[in-house]
Structures are given as structure tokens and as C-alpha cells.
Amino acid sequence: MRDPALVVDAEGWLEGVRRIDSPNRDSRPEGHVIDLIVVHAISLPPEQFDGPGVAQLFTNTLDPAAHPYFATIDHLRVSAHVFIRRSGELIQFVSFDERAWHAGLSEWNGRSRCNDFSIGIELEGSDTQPFEPCQYVRLAEVIAAVRRHYPIMAIAGHSDIAPGRKTDPGPYFDWTALAQAVGALPPGQDTQVSFAGISLCHRTDV
Numbered sequence: 001m002r003d004p005a006l007v008v009d010a011e012g013w014l015e016g017v018r019r020i021d022s023p024n025r026d027s028r029p030e031g032h033v034i035d036l037i038v039v040h041a042i043s044l045p046p047e048q049f050d051g052p053g054v055a056q057l058f059t060n061t062l063d064p065a066a067h068p069y070f071a072t073i074d075h076l077r078v079s080a081h082v083f084i085r086r087s088g089e090l091i092q093f094v095s096f097d098e099r100a101w102h103a104g105l106s107e108w109n110g111r112s113r114c115n116d117f118s119i120g121i122e123l124e125g126s127d128t129q130p131f132e133p134c135q136y137v138r139l140a141e142v143i144a145a146v147r148r149h150y151p152i153m154a155i156a157g158h159s160d161i162a163p164g165r166k167t168d169p170g171p172y173f174d175w176t177a178l179a180q181a182v183g184a185l186p187p188g189q190d191t192q193v194s195f196a197g198i199s200l201c202h203r204t205d206v
Helices: 053-058 133-149 175-181
Strands: 036-042 082-084 090-092 118-124 154-157 193-195 198-201
Touching: 036 133, 053 082, 082 133, 118 133, 133 175
Parallel strands: 036 118, 036 154, 082 118, 154 198
Antiparallel strands: 082 090, 193 198
16 A cells, blocks of 8 residues: 655645754745755765764754764754655655755756755765665655645756756766656656656756
8 A cells, every 4th residue: 555645734844744943944035936846965974874963954953073074064054845864754844835045056047046946855865875765765755745736847956056066966866766756757768858847857967
């Protein structure tokens, strides 16, 4: 039996999903349509998984003495809407209706400030290791729920909206697996596709 489909409630939260409120958010500018999903990857400490570091970063509670790397980033004020752990667990930090601080300096199709009109989804991972199959399944489930609630037109990587500055979700993120998980592709086809009016847009030249 399939799990019940994820549902976005009237306030922009996924029903039944663990919620940790991040202070790193604000209101979206009036008149902006939420039509882009940005896929990220993060691990804290780098290349280590399953710890509390990401949630601590997103809630400004990271202990700079806990790891040498933490001392270099504890000043950051960042967040994402949703975090998908290696186990497939979902944690939502910011309502989709609000602006999470995930994209930074960015541009998509001639529009700057991607935070204004995008939803940021972080996967627990790195540039050097494959992601878990369950993460693609969960990502596809989140995308489906978001699409039912917002007029999403494209899905891109952080590296696609900030080329040269960001590399995530990295070379081990399988865009074909994502396309297949969301039902965009049968096995064996390429990833530069459009499905149900949505572009799966990953630049291969950066």
C-alpha cells in the first residue's frame, strides 16, 4: 500500500511532517509568484551525515566549538524550506508561503533574487557521494505536493542559479533519477525534459 500523498496545508506547511521553525525567513515581496524549485545539498560537518548540524545551522544554534568547520560558518543566517535526510526523513523549517534564505546571490531566466519566487529543498549529501534512492522518492513526493499548491514551472539546482559560486547538488545528483521519480521519463531517456508544463533544468555546461 502506498503512503498517503503529502499535502500542503493552507499556511504552506506539509501536513504530518516534522516541523522546526527557522528564524531565517521573511515575507515574500508582494506580487511574486512561487514558480521555481531549487535543489540543494548539504552535510555538516562536511561529508558527515545524520547529525544535528544542519538543523542547528538553520536555527542559528550551531556551536562553533563543536567542529573546526563550524567556526567558519556559525555567522551565516540561512535556511531552506525542507530538508531531506539520507533516511528519507523530512523536516520543514519554513512555510512555503514565506521566503527562506537558501539561494543567496542568484538568477534564473533573467530574474535575480531567486529567494523571492522559489522553494528551496536541501538534501543531506555532498559533491563526492551518491544520494540515497529514498531521497529521490521523497524529493519527488515533496515536488508533487508543492506542484498541487503552487504554479511551479521549473526545477533547478543551486549550481544552476548561482553558477561559479555554488556546486550543489553536485555531480553525484542523478537528474535522470529525479525525472523518473516524478514520472517525467521512462528509464533510459535523457534529463533535458519538460513534463506537465514544468522544465527540469540542469545546466551541463557549468
